[in-house]
Amino acid sequence: MTTPRLTLPSPAKLNLMLHILGRREDGYHELQTIFQFLDYGDEITFAVRDDGVIQLHTEFDGVPHDSNLIVRAAKKLQEQSGCSLGIDIWIEKILPMGGGIGGGSSNAATTLLGLNHLWQLGWDEDRLAALGLTLGADVPVFVRGHAAFAEGVGEKLTPVDPEEPWYLVLVPQVSVSTAEIFSDPLLTRNSSPIKVRPVPKGNSRNDCLPVVARRYPDVRNALNLLGNFTEAKLTGTGSCVFGGFPSKAEADKVSALLTETLTGFVAKGSNVSMLHRKLQSLL
Ligand SMILES: C[C@](O)(CO)[C@H](O)COP(=O)(O)OP(=O)(O)OC[C@H]1O[C@@H](n2ccc(N)nc2=O)[C@H](O)[C@@H]1O
Numbered sequence: 001m002t003t004p005r006l007t008l009p010s011p012a013k014l015n016l017m018l019h020i021l022g023r024r025e026d027g028y029h030e031l032q033t034i035f036q037f038l039d040y041g042d043e044i045t046f047a048v049r050d051d052g053v054i055q056l057h058t059e060f061d062g063v064p065h066d067s068n069l070i071v072r073a074a075k076k077l078q079e080q081s082g083c084s085l086g087i088d089i090w091i092e093k094i095l096p097m098g099g100g101i102g103g104g105s106s107n108a109a110t111t112l113l114g115l116n117h118l119w120q121l122g123w124d125e126d127r128l129a130a131l132g133l134t135l136g137a138d139v140p141v142f143v144r145g146h147a148a149f150a151e152g153v154g155e156k157l158t159p160v161d162p163e164e165p166w167y168l169v170l171v172p173q174v175s176v177s178t179a180e181i182f183s184d185p186l187l188t189r190n191s192s193p194i195k196v197r198p199v200p201k202g203n204s205r206n207d208c209l210p211v212v213a214r215r216y217p218d219v220r221n222a223l224n225l226l227g228n229f230t231e232a233k234l235t236g237t238g239s240c241v242f243g244g245f246p247s248k249a250e251a252d253k254v255s256a257l258l259t260e261t262l263t264g265f266v267a268k269g270s271n272v273s274m275l276h277r278k279l280q281s282l283l
Pocket residue numbers: 015027028029030031033100105135136137138139152153154178179182235236237
C-alpha cells in the first residue's frame with residue numbers, strides 16, 4: 001500500500017511598509033511592518049513514514065539538508081511533540097531565495113502546519129507560532145495566515161485587511177543578506193512608532209530601501225523601472241521590488257515589458273494565506 005501524500009502551498013509575503021524603530025540588545029531590530037500574502041508560492045508535498053526519519057528529497061543549491069528551514073522545522077516539531085513518526089518531503093521551489101518575499105520562513109510554516117495535521121498533534125496556532133519564531137522572525141505570520149500589522153521583531157501581530165491589488169513583483173538576480181542590511185551603519189533605526197490604527201496613509205516607506213538601493217545597483221534599476229508605472233516598493237530587505245495595479249491586465253501589460261535580465265511575476269495580494277484556505281478545505 002502506498003502512503004497517501006499531502007501537497008500544501010507555501011505562499012510569498014510582501015512588506016507593504018517597514019519602519020525600523022530601534023535596535024535591541026541582542027542585535028535584532030524593533031520594527032513596524034505590514035505583511036500581506038501573495039497567491040503565489042512553492043508547493044510542498046508530505047508523506048508520513050513510521051520510522052521517525054525526516055527526509056527532504058529535493059536538493060537546494062547552497063543549503064545543506066540539515067540547515068534547510070523545512071528540515072529544521074520538522075525536527076523541532078518532532079522533538080518538542082515527542083512524535084515517533086517521520087516524514088518524506090518534496091518541494092517545488094519557485095520563490096527566489098534571499099528575495100525578501102519570505103520563501104524560507106513560509107516553507108517552515110507550511111511544514112509546521114502540515115506536520116501538525118499529518119502527525120495529528122493537535123497543537124494550537126499560538127504554540128506553532130512560538131516554535132516558528134525560534135526559526136525566524138517572519139515565520140509566525142505565515143503560521144497565523146492572516147495579513148498583519150507586526151511589531152517587535154515581527155512577532156507581535158495584529159490582523160489587518162489592506163486592499164488586495166494585483167502586484168507585479170520584480171526579481172533582481174541578486175540575493176540580499178538580511179543580516180548584512182540590518183548591520184549597515186547607514187541604516188535609519190529611529191523611525192517614530194505609529195500609534196494610530198489602522199496605519200494612516202503616507203506611511204508606506206521601507207527604511208531598508210536607501211541602504212539596499214545603494215549597495216545593489218540591480219535593485220536600484222528595478223525600482224527605477226517600476227517607478228515609471230506605479231509606486232515601486234522594496235519588500236523586506238529585498239531584493240524583490242513590487243508595485244500594485246488595479247487589475248491583472250494592467251500588471252501583465254507592464255510585465256510584458258520585462259527583459260531576460262530582469263524577470264518578475266504577477267500575483268494577487270491576499271489577506272488570507274492560500275495555505276490556510278487549503279487547510280480549511282481539508283477539514
Ligand atoms: C526584514 C524582514 O524580512 C521583514 O519581514 C524580516 O524581519 C526578516 O525576517 P527573517 O528573514 O525571518 O529574519 P531572521 O532569519 O530572523 O534574521 C536574519 C538576520 O536579520 C537581522 N534581523 C532580522 C529581523 C529583525 N527584526 N531584526 C534584525 O536585526 C538579524 O541580524 C538576523 O540575524
